[in-house]
Amino acid sequence: MEPLGTRIQRVIWDLTYACPLRCIHCYSESGRRPARMLDRARMRRVADVIIAAGPERVSFSGGEPLLAPWWHEAASRLRDAGIPVTVFASGWVMDETVASKLGESVTAVTVSVDGPDEQTHDAIRGRAGSYRRAVAALDWLSKIKQARTERGEPCYRLGVDYTVTRRGNGDLGGFVATMTSRIPNLDYVRFGAVMPVGLGQETGFVASELLTDPELEALVDAEPELASRANNGIEVSVTDVRSFLPTSPLSVDGEGIAQIEPDGQLRAFACYEAKIGNVLDEPIDVLWDRALAWRASPFVREQTDSIRTLTDWARATRILDRRYGSEADKKRIARRS
Numbered sequence: 001m002e003p004l005g006t007r008i009q010r011v012i013w014d015l016t017y018a019c020p021l022r023c024i025h026c027y028s029e030s031g032r033r034p035a036r037m038l039d040r041a042r043m044r045r046v047a048d049v050i051i052a053a054g055p056e057r058v059s060f061s062g063g064e065p066l067l068a069p070w071w072h073e074a075a076s077r078l079r080d081a082g083i084p085v086t087v088f089a090s091g092w093v094m095d096e097t098v099a100s101k102l103g104e105s106v107t108a109v110t111v112s113v114d115g116p117d118e119q120t121h122d123a124i125r126g127r128a129g130s131y132r133r134a135v136a137a138l139d140w141l142s143k144i145k146q147a148r149t150e151r152g153e154p155c156y157r158l159g160v161d162y163t164v165t166r167r168g169n170g171d172l173g174g175f176v177a178t179m180t181s182r183i184p185n186l187d188y189v190r191f192g193a194v195m196p197v198g199l200g201q202e203t204g205f206v207a208s209e210l211l212t213d214p215e216l217e218a219l220v221d222a223e224p225e226l227a228s229r230a231n232n233g234i235e236v237s238v239t240d241v242r243s244f245l246p247t248s249p250l251s252v253d254g255e256g257i258a259q260i261e262p263d264g265q266l267r268a269f270a271c272y273e274a275k276i277g278n279v280l281d282e283p284i285d286v287l288w289d290r291a292l293a294w295r296a297s298p299f300v301r302e303q304t305d306s307i308r309t310l311t312d313w314a315r316a317t318r319i320l321d322r323r324y325g326s327e328a329d330k331k332r333i334a335r336r337s
Contacts, residue, residue, distance in 0.1 A: 008288060009256030011050050011058045012270055015068040016262050020092045022126030023114070025165055025209065027198035030063040033332055036262040040070050042280060046264055047074050049279045051081040053258070057107070060087045063262070066098060075105040086110060088161065091137030092130065099137075099144040108157040110190075111137050115168045116175040124168055135182070142185040149185075159188040164219060165209040172222065173229045180231040191226065192239035193219055196314030197271045201321065202336055206314045213309065216242070241310070255295075258288065268294035272317065273333075274324035299323075 019031035026032075038046065050058060058078055065071055066089055075085045084107035091111045102109050113134050115121030121131040141158050148155040160179060162168075176189055193211045194200050200210065211219065223238040230236045259270040260279060268274040268291045276290040294300060303316040321333060 006292070007256060008053045008055050008258045008284070010258070011053070011055045012061055012257060012259040013046070013050065013058055013074075014062050014260065014262050015060055015065040015071055015074070017063040018067045019063045019090070020067075020127065021064075021090055021130055023199075024124055024126060025163060025194045025198070025200045025205065027195070027200065028061075028063065029198055029332065033328075035063070035067075037068055038262065038264065040073070042264065043068075043070050043074055044077065045280055046260065047077045049284050050260075051078065051083065053284050055083060055258070057084045057086065060085060060106075062088075064090050064092060066093050072101045072105055075102075079105055079107075084108075088112065089137065090125070090130065091134035094133070094137030094140055096140055096144070099140040102141070103144045103148050103153075103155050106156050108159065109141055110159045110161045111141070112161050112163065113175075113179070114163050114165065116170040116172060120168055120170060124165060138179075138183045138186070142183045145185045157187040158183070158185055159190060160186065162189065162191045163194050164191055164211065165194045166211060166215070167209065169211065169215060169219070172219075173226055176226050176229040176236055177231065180229075180234040180236075184232060186232070186234050188235040188237070189226075189230070190237050190239060191219065191223075193241045193310075195241050195271070196310050197317050199336070201314045201317040203314075203318075206311060210310055210314065216240075216310070258284075258291070266291065268324070272324065273321040273326070273329045275326060294324075 014028060016035045016037040017028060017030045017033050018035035018037065022031050060071065065087060078085050086108040087102060087106050088110050111134050113121060114124045118131040122128050145155045145158055172191065179189060180186060193216050194209065196206060196210055199205060220238055220240045227236040257270050259267040261267065264278045264280040265275040266277055266279055266287045268276045274294060276294055277287045279287060300320065303319055307313045307316050322330060325333060
């Protein structure tokens with residue numbers, strides 16, 4: 001049996017770094033860096049590279065992936081090749097037409113909601129009205145799913161992804177009760193503590209927004225209570241982000257993830273800014289071997305092997321991003337403080 005991590009099992013494709021929001025914890029710092037969106041011809045080439053790699057699934061992320069004018073074509077191309085696609089969206093650009101196209105082309109749609117109420121969510125997401133737009137998006141997606149189901153047509157699984165910062169760690173049970181009552185065709189609500197990558201690695205954020213160890217443990221332990229507040233049989237879960245710690249036995253689940261940036265650059269590892277080449281210029285199997293070698297290199301292992309807590313992880317991320325990021329990355333990171 002082939003060891004986990006020696007082949008690409010999942011692809012995260014950041015379609016664009018354009019974004020209407022300015023989230024305080026953004027893992028990709030989207031909306032603050034060049035969009036780097038491909039044209040249609042190069043998009044098709046990247047899609048074909050992904051298809052040839054044969055991953056079990058693909059996630060469209062960003063930025064706001066639905067701002068890429070060709071997202072539907074890319075999703076359909078992957079779907080026709082038998083690869084399931086999940087879209088992670090803010091809800092800002094959702095309407096009936098977009099929801100209908102999603103129903104035709106993707107396996108799952110996950111809308112990000114990061115606060116138990118409008119005021120908190122909008123503060124975390126950095127733009128007034130973002131909570132209302134996210135809920136409106138869920139309404140549209142629920143209606144389209146209902147209509148497709150009634151016609152006997154397949155449709156996406158619909159969910160909410162809640163990234164828990166310290167200020168967003170409020171009435172989560174009330175949020176579950178409200179959201180699962182309001183959106184009748186919702187399939188899941190998933191909570192997970194914010195990870196110390198991207199903007200979340202910086203010392204000010206760590207001090208003010210990263211969950212403490214007791215808060216993290218309390219969130220994980222709250223899963224049964226949160227699930228009990230759900231209506232309509234909707235699945236509620238809490239992802240223990242400690243499983244993503246490089247020193248966790250469960251971190252092996254992330255070793256098969258390949259993350260492609262909007263211009264085709266392949267990250268050495270999804271959490272870090274290090275790039276090891278472009279899938280438009282070199283075979284992806286060559287790049288993947290390079291990525292695995294980067295992860296196993298002495299300096300990288302020295303940093304990742306030292307991680308025991310989320311604060312340790314933030315420190316390691318700061319070191320790795322500032323050492324291995326591109327010159328543009330380093331300039332952008334330097335402007336954060």
